[in-house]
Amino acid sequence: xxxxxxxxxxxxxxxxxxxxxxxxxxxxxxxxxxxxxxxxxxxxxxxxxxxxxxxxxxxxxxxxxxxxxxxxxxxxxxxxxxxxxxxxxxxxxxxxxxxxxxxxxxxxxxxxxxxxxxxxxxxxxxxxxxxxxxxxxxxxxxxxxxxxxxxxxxxxxxxxxxxxxxxxxxxxxxxxxxxxxxxxxxxxxxxxxxxxxxxxxxxxxxxxxxxxxxxxxxxxxxxxxxxxxxxxxxxxxxxxxxxxxxxxxxxxxxxxxxxxxxxxxxxxxxxxxxxxxxxxxxxxxxxxxxxxxxxxxxxxxxxxxxxxxxxxxxxxxxxxxxxxxxxxxxxxxxxxxxxxxxxxxxxxxxxxxxxxxxxxxxxxxxxxxxxxxxxxxxxxxxxxxxxxxxxxxxxxxxxxxxxxxxxxxxxxxxxxxxxxxxxxxxxxxxxxxxxxxxxxxxxxxxxxxxxxxxxxxxxxxxxxxxxxxxxxxxxxxxxxxxxxxxxxxxxxxxxxxxxxxxxxxxxxxxxxxxxxxxxxxxxxxxxxxxxxxxxxxxxxxxxxxxxxxxxxxxxxxxxxxxxxxxxxxxxxxxxxxxxxxxxxxxxxxxxxxxxxxxxxxxxxxxxxxxxxxxxxxxxxxxxxxxxxxxxxxxxxxxxxxxxxxxxxxxxxxxxxxxxxxxxxxxxxxxxxxxxxxxxxxxxxxxxxxxxxxxxxxxxxxxxxxxxxxxxxxxxxxxxxxxxxxxxxxxxxxxxxxxxxxxxxxxxxxxxxxxxxxxxxxxxxxxxxxxxxxxxxxxxxxxxxxxxxxxxxxxxxxxxxxxxxxxxxxxxxxxxxxxxxxxxxxxxxxxxxxxxxxxxxxxxxxxxxxxxxxxxxxxxxxxxxxxxxxxxxxxxxxxxxxxxxxxxxxxxxxxxxxxxxxxxxxxxxxxxxxxxxxxxxxxxxxxxxxxxxxxxxxxxxxxxxxxxx
Numbered sequence: 001x002x003x004x005x006x007x008x009x010x011x012x013x014x015x016x017x018x019x020x021x022x023x024x025x026x027x028x029x030x031x032x033x034x035x036x037x038x039x040x041x042x043x044x045x046x047x048x049x050x051x052x053x054x055x056x057x058x059x060x061x062x063x064x065x066x067x068x069x070x071x072x073x074x075x076x077x078x079x080x081x082x083x084x085x086x087x088x089x090x091x092x093x094x095x096x097x098x099x100x101x102x103x104x105x106x107x108x109x110x111x112x113x114x115x116x117x118x119x120x121x122x123x124x125x126x127x128x129x130x131x132x133x134x135x136x137x138x139x140x141x142x143x144x145x146x147x148x149x150x151x152x153x154x155x156x157x158x159x160x161x162x163x164x165x166x167x168x169x170x171x172x173x174x175x176x177x178x179x180x181x182x183x184x185x186x187x188x189x190x191x192x193x194x195x196x197x198x199x200x201x202x203x204x205x206x207x208x209x210x211x212x213x214x215x216x217x218x219x220x221x222x223x224x225x226x227x228x229x230x231x232x233x234x235x236x237x238x239x240x241x242x243x244x245x246x247x248x249x250x251x252x253x254x255x256x257x258x259x260x261x262x263x264x265x266x267x268x269x270x271x272x273x274x275x276x277x278x279x280x281x282x283x284x285x286x287x288x289x290x291x292x293x294x295x296x297x298x299x300x301x302x303x304x305x306x307x308x309x310x311x312x313x314x315x316x317x318x319x320x321x322x323x324x325x326x327x328x329x330x331x332x333x334x335x336x337x338x339x340x341x342x343x344x345x346x347x348x349x350x351x352x353x354x355x356x357x358x359x360x361x362x363x364x365x366x367x368x369x370x371x372x373x374x375x376x377x378x379x380x381x382x383x384x385x386x387x388x389x390x391x392x393x394x395x396x397x398x399x400x401x402x403x404x405x406x407x408x409x410x411x412x413x414x415x416x417x418x419x420x421x422x423x424x425x426x427x428x429x430x431x432x433x434x435x436x437x438x439x440x441x442x443x444x445x446x447x448x449x450x451x452x453x454x455x456x457x458x459x460x461x462x463x464x465x466x467x468x469x470x471x472x473x474x475x476x477x478x479x480x481x482x483x484x485x486x487x488x489x490x491x492x493x494x495x496x497x498x499x500x501x502x503x504x505x506x507x508x509x510x511x512x513x514x515x516x517x518x519x520x521x522x523x524x525x526x527x528x529x530x531x532x533x534x535x536x537x538x539x540x541x542x543x544x545x546x547x548x549x550x551x552x553x554x555x556x557x558x559x560x561x562x563x564x565x566x567x568x569x570x571x572x573x574x575x576x577x578x579x580x581x582x583x584x585x586x587x588x589x590x591x592x593x594x595x596x597x598x599x600x601x602x603x604x605x606x607x608x609x610x611x612x613x614x615x616x617x618x619x620x621x622x623x624x625x626x627x628x629x630x631x632x633x634x635x636x637x638x639x640x641x642x643x644x645x646x647x648x649x650x651x652x653x654x655x656x657x658x659x660x661x662x663x664x665x666x667x668x669x670x671x672x673x674x675x676x677x678x679x680x681x682x683x684x685x686x687x688x689x690x691x692x693x694x695x696x697x698x699x700x701x702x703x704x705x706x707x708x709x710x711x712x713x714x715x716x717x718x719x720x721x722x723x724x725x726x727x728x729x730x731x732x733x734x735x736x737x738x739x740x741x742x743x744x745x746x747x748x749x750x751x752x753x754x755x756x757x758x759x760x761x762x763x764x765x766x767x768x769x770x771x772x773x774x775x776x777x778x779x780x781x782x783x784x785x786x787x788x789x790x791x792x793x794x795x796x797x798x799x800x801x802x803x804x805x806x807x808x809x810x811x812x813x814x815x816x817x818x819x820x821x822x823x824x825x826x827x828x829x830x831x832x833x834x835x836x837x838x839x840x841x842x843x844x845x846x847x848x849x850x851x852x853x854x855x856x857x858x859x860x861x862x863x864x865x866x867x868x869x870x871x872x873x874x875x876x877x878x879x880x881x882x883x884x885x886x887x888x889x890x891x892x893x894x895x896x897x898x899x900x901x902x903x904x905x906x907x908x909x910x911x912x913x914x915x916x917x918x919x920x921x922x923x924x925x926x927x928x929x930x931x932x933x934x935x936x937x938x939x940x941x942x943x944x945x946x947x948x
Contacts, residue, residue, distance in 0.1 A: 014122045017058050018115045025051055025111050029104055037206040044204025047107055048197075049219060052087070053080030055114035059121060064289040070139045071230055077223045078273045079296075081266065082303040083110060086358070088196045097180040100203035139233060146229045146245035147222055153249055153542070154218045154258050156550045159211030161584040167261040168612040171213055174198035186369040192362060193307035194263040213261050220265035221258035225249050227272040228501045235279050235470045236509060243534055244501070244508040247410070250541035251504065252402035253497045255549060256582025263308045264497050270304030272501050273297070274314040275473060278321040282469055291347050294322070298355035305359040310498050316480050317473055320462075322348075324469055384490025386446030391435040391486050394496055396571055401494070401582075403544035403568040409537055413507035414478065418457065421464045428457045435486075451487040454479060471509075477502035494581065511537070544568060548583060553661050557583035587635060587665045588658035588684040589617035595682065596740045599749035601668070603630030604741055608641045618741070630744055631655070632669040656680040710791030714767065715742030717790070722747040722765055729753050729766035731774045739767070753778050756800070763835070764798040779875035783837040783894030786869070787876075796875070799835035799894040802826050812936040813924040814912050817846040818880075821888070823938060825908075833899040838908075840891040842873065848880040852912040852921060857935075858895055859907045866906065869895045872915070880912070908938040 028043035028051070053076030057065060066072045087110055091102035163171060169188065173195045176184040185192040194217075201216045202208045228248050232241025248254060257264035277297030284290040297318050304311030328341050342349065398407045419429055431453035434441045442449040458479040462472055481499035485492035511534040547565065548556040556563045557580050561573060595601045596618065606629040607614050614633075632652050635641045645651070652669035653676045659665065665684075670676075722728065724746040730739060731751055740749065747765070750756060753774050756764065764782060768775040775796070778784070782798035789795075804827040811820035821841040830836060838856060851872065858867040872879050873891045883889060911934055912921040920934035931937070 014058055014062075014118060017054070018118050018122070021051060021055055021058070021111065022115055025108055029108060032100065032104055032204060035206075041205040041212075044200055045216070045219075047104070047204075048084045048200055048216065049077055049080050051080065051111055052083035052107060052114075053077060055111045055118070056083060058118040059114050060292065061121065061288065064284075064286075064292050068136050068139055070136070070143045070226075071234070074143075074223060074227045074230055075273070075276075075296075078227065078269055078300065081220065081223075081269070082299060083107075084200070085193050085196050085303070088200065089192070089358075092177065092182045092185070092196070095180060095182045097178070099177055099180070099182070099199065103200070138238075139230070142229055142233060142242050142245075143226050146225055146242065146249055149246055150222050150225045150249040150258075153255055153545050153549065154221065157552050157584045158214055158218065158259060159209060160552050160586060161210065162586055162589055162613070163210060163616060164260065164581055165610065165612055166581070168616050170194050170198050170261045171202075171208070172612075172616060174202055174213070175208070178203050186366055189366070191263060191306055191308040193266055193303075194261065197266065198261050214259060217261060217265050218258055220269055221254070224254075224265055224269040224272055224501070227269060227276060228504065231272060231276050231279075231501075232505050232508060234276075236505065237512075240505070240508045240512050243512060244504040246538055247504040247507060247541070248501055250406075250538055250545055251410075251500050252406075252541070252545065252548065253398065253494055254500050255545060256401055257494070257497055259549070259582045259584075262581075264310075266307050267304050267310050268498065268501065270300045270307065270311055271314045271477075271498060273300040274304065275317055275477065275501075278317050279470055279473060282321050282325055290325075291351075294318070294347075295351055298351050302355040302358050306362055309363075310495055313480050313484060313498070316476060320476055321469065321473065383488075384446075386490070387448045387451050387487050388446070388490050389435050389439055389441065389443065389448040389450060389487065390489065390492050392439055392571075393492070394486055395436060397494055397496070399568075399570045400572075401548075403540050403565070404570060405568060406537060406541040406544065409540075410503055410507050413510040414503055416510050417506050418461065418475075421461055421467055422457065423460075423464065425457070425460045428453060428460070432457060448487060451483060454483050454487070458483070474502045474505050478506065507537075508534075550584075552584045552586075555583070555585040558585045586660050586684065587638060588660050588682075588687075589613060589666070591658045591682050591684050591687045592633065592666060592668070593617050594687050599740050601631060602740045603744040605629055605631040605633050606645075607633035607635070608644045609633065609635045609638060610641065628671070628673075630671050630674070634667040634669060635665065636667070654679045656682060658682050658684060660684040710793040711738045712742045714790040714793055714795055715739055715744075717788070717795070718743050718747065718765060719745050722763070725762040727756050727761040727764050729756075729764060729768070729774060729778075731766075731768055753782075759800070759803070761800055764800060766796050766798065767793055768796065775875070776877060779877050779892070780890070781892075783835065783839075783892045784871065784875035785835060785894040785896055797894075799837055799896075802837065804828070809938050810926060811841075812926065812931065813928075815921045818842060818844045818848065818912070818921070820936065825938075830897060830906075832897060832901045835894045835896045836867075838893045838895070838910075840893065840910075842883075842889040842891055843887065844880075844883050844885060846885060848883055851879045851881045851915045853915050854891065854893065855909075855911055855913060855935075856893055856895055857909040858897065859909055861905055861907075863907075866901055867895050867897050869893055909933075909935045910938070911935040 024046060028046050031039035031043035034040070056079050057072060057076050066075060084107060087107040088099075088103045091099055091106045094102055173184045173188055177195065177199045185195055188195060197216055197220075198213050201213050205212050225245050225248050229241040229245030232244040234241070254264070254268065274297050277293045277300060280293040281290055281297065284293060301311060301314045301318060304314055326341070326345055328337055395407070415429065415432070418432070419426055422428060431450065435448075435450045440448075442452075458475065461467065461475045461479075464472075467475070478499050481502075482496070485495050485498075489495070544565065547563070554563055564570070592601070605614075605618070632645060632648060634644045634648070636644075648669060650672075652671055654667060655670035655677075656668045656679050657664050657666065658668070659681055661684075718728065722745050726747040728739075728743075728747045728749045729752065730749060748761075753764065753766065754777065763785075764778065766774065766778060768778075778796075778798050782800050785797040785799055787794055787796045807825040807828055809823040809825070811822050813819050819842070821843055824839040826837040826839075827834070836858065840854070853870055853872050856869045857865055860866055871893065873889060875892070878889065878891075911923055913919060914921075923931040923934050923936050925931060
């Protein structure tokens with residue numbers, strides 16, 4: 001009876017979870033489709049980090065699920081990322097915009113399918129009586145503590161620094177995906193997950209800035225840290241997981257990558273889950289649990305490898321544990337032995353191919369894609385040919401990203417663990433130490449054979465009788481990654497991050513060995529004293545993190561060696577140039593971007609900064625590459641910049657400087673073709689740090705078929721026509737960011753005609769996107785002159801109303817139902833090049849039915865045409881076919897006279913003609929007389945043209 005009650009409770013809870021899961025999925029879909037900012041972002045996070053993983057977990061038989069809530073939460077978190085990104089991959093196979101909606105459909109279908117499986121599971125009795133899982137408060141508190149430490153080291157100043165090189169590659173690819181360019185992942189030369197991750201973050205949010213796109217990667221690092229802590233607690237004893245999680249949270253290399261739009265946090269989470277599943281498989285007692293955790297481990301390995309090839313070596317952990325659990329028994333024939341082994345474990349024939357399939361599909365497509373160039377060269381430069389000693393390079397990187405005492409202590413603690421278990425092979429320790437201090441130890445040409453000592457030590461440790469399988473998995477993790485990246489890969493850079501969880505766990509094992517053992521037999525004071533080394537290690541690491549990562553003043557990386565810490569000596573005395581990932585520093589490119597959008601800067605630029613930066617924060621202007629640059633943007637302290645122009649002082653003069661916290665970061669030089677003025681200083685603190693609406697404007701610009709070449713041609717026209725007394729209105733999305741890079745003139749740029757004061761413009765030029773906004777206001781309040789098309793971009797010109805004497809004339813009848821009530825003309829005296837302003841008032845007594853255009857001809861005394869305008873009424877916005885009976889229509893027109901016209905009396909001829917047939921509408925005077933040529937002549941106005 002008790003067992004049946006427990007089973008009922010378990011199944012009832014599962015039904016409730018299924019119901020809530022489906023309800024949340026529907027709510028998330030509604031929030032994303034509604035376009036609401038905050039609900040949409042929260043919905044994106046739930047779909048990315050929670051719902052798919054929960055759906056998969058509740059489909060598993062209850063007797064093989066993790067029984068602790070903390071473990072369930074971390075596993076669901078990791079599996080959600082895996083399933084969500086695989087759904088995104090499937091959604092991206094359909095080209096075109098709308099990838100977020102397609103992802104939502106695919107993931108929603110997956111969640112519903114898993115929910116149906118869970119319902120089926122709930123209706124089946126469990127195979128054996130179950131105990132109701134109880135939340136373990138201590139373990140939940142442990143996870144909360146390490147996550148609090150992770151948040152304190154990752155969230156402050158997260159959006160302060162501008163995007164780094166590799167980040168820019170990712171966010172530009174994410175923007176392209178949102179714009180419908182789904183093949184962009186094959187131009188990335190790395191795994192696609194970081195692009196998908198950033199795309200979901202930006203696509204489910206209304207913002208596309210540094211903070212928004214980095215935050216999901218921070219959350220992934222939280223998962224890696226929590227998983228490491230739980231791995232230590234479950235398999236190595238209480239207290240050890242807490243310390244290992246804290247060490248990983250404070251470790252600098254992983255901390256730096258956690259604060260970036262980069263793949264490392266995801267790969268590390270997958271590696272920890274691979275190790276966790278492998279050890280769960282090792283300890284599983286029933287066959288179903290064994291296969292379940294082996295399959296989950298293979299899934300995490302597959303996705304980690306798809307994310308980046310750093311995940312490949314995680315397979316070593318799975319293979320090792322499988323062979324220890326199910327050892328091969330060689331007989332007379334190795335093939336017979338293997339066949340017999342596979343026949344006993346046939347499920348592997350399904351797991352292994354399925355795990356290999358996703359990375360094989362992607363990387364084969366990447367390699368075979370003809371658009372991918374330089375991949376072999378890139379791989380050859382990174383991997384090289386030979387065996388190298390990269391240990392000094394590892395120390396160089398590690399002591400720049402971490403406090404030197406912290407790095408040395410971690411390696412020493414791992415060394416203590418190794419020495420304890422090498423037994424009679426302890427002499428190998430000397431061979432393990434020498435590569436750290438002697439670059440050419442055992443080196444013959446490009447072949448450094450010190451790797452053999454590491455291999456020998458690893459083999460000894462794997463055969464050590466005093467080490468459990470759990471400990472050997474950590475040793476294998478540490479030695480395999482360190483051996484490959486220190487000796488096989490020629491230029492490993494910061495990829496040593498992948499071994500940090502294993503290093504943290506080994507250090508925690510050594511630090512807590514005496515502390516935990518003495519806790520049962522010694523007073524609390526002495527036990528606390530034993531914990532002092534661990535506490536001191538964390539204090540040193542966190543003190544360095546506070547200076548290097550959490551504080552933006554001074555900027556530790558850029559100001560080095562002035563910011564070097566006396567208690568953390570390094571192997572170098574100058575600032576390294578080739579690795580600056582994750583450190584908060586800012587050059588103020590958003591200031592230059594704002595100056596262009598405000599029209600303060602106008603014209604093409606050149607720069608010594610890398611194109612990735614200028615292409616994202618400004619524009620690279622490939623369409624204007626043959627133009628002579630007006631500006632030169634010089635960055636003097638960037639880790640990515642090249643040398644400035646050697647003749648900069650001869651061709652340019654200093655126009656202004658961008659300062660960040662009082663320090664000069666960017667110098668703006670202007671061509672000597674322009675008059676020099678006193679240089680201005682722009683403080684970055686007075687400008688927004690980023691532009692959250694960049695993505696929205698990019699999408700709208702693409703939907704409006706924007707074209708840089710069109711803007712280039714338009715700017716050339718404005719350079720010739722517009723002057724300082726004119727105003728340029730730009731309301732099309734992203735136009736205010738594009739046109740100023742091509743237009744060099746002095747006309748004032750505004751985003752709305754309402755910003756133009758009365759009499760504040762001679763001519764208004766407008767490139768308009770919203771006909772119901774600025775264009776309608778201009779049509780009703782100014783005199784439309786003409787429209788010109790430059791590719792897909794239209795430029796309209798308008799003449800503002802004048803406070804000048806007007807000339808009035810009576811009207812006429814057009815057809816049988818349309819009456820021109822009257823005409824007002826301004827000004828009474830014109831000069832060459834001036835605009836004649838005509839205000840017409842129309843009224844119809846019956847529906848017109850067809851569309852007619854208004855023609856206005858300016859004639860000289862002999863009837864010769866001087867100027868003309870043809871347009872539908874109200875600047876083409878109110879066709880005659882839409883006129884309402886009895887309505888009075890105010891119709892404003894402007895006609896620009898030639899600049900060289902002679903002084904003489906003028907006449908006007910105007911009328912209406914069918915827009916399709918060009919047939920004119922008959923015209924009658926007010927007394928009913930038909931007028932010749934179906935046009936209404938206005939003469940004797942007293943308007944003369946004077947030579948200007």
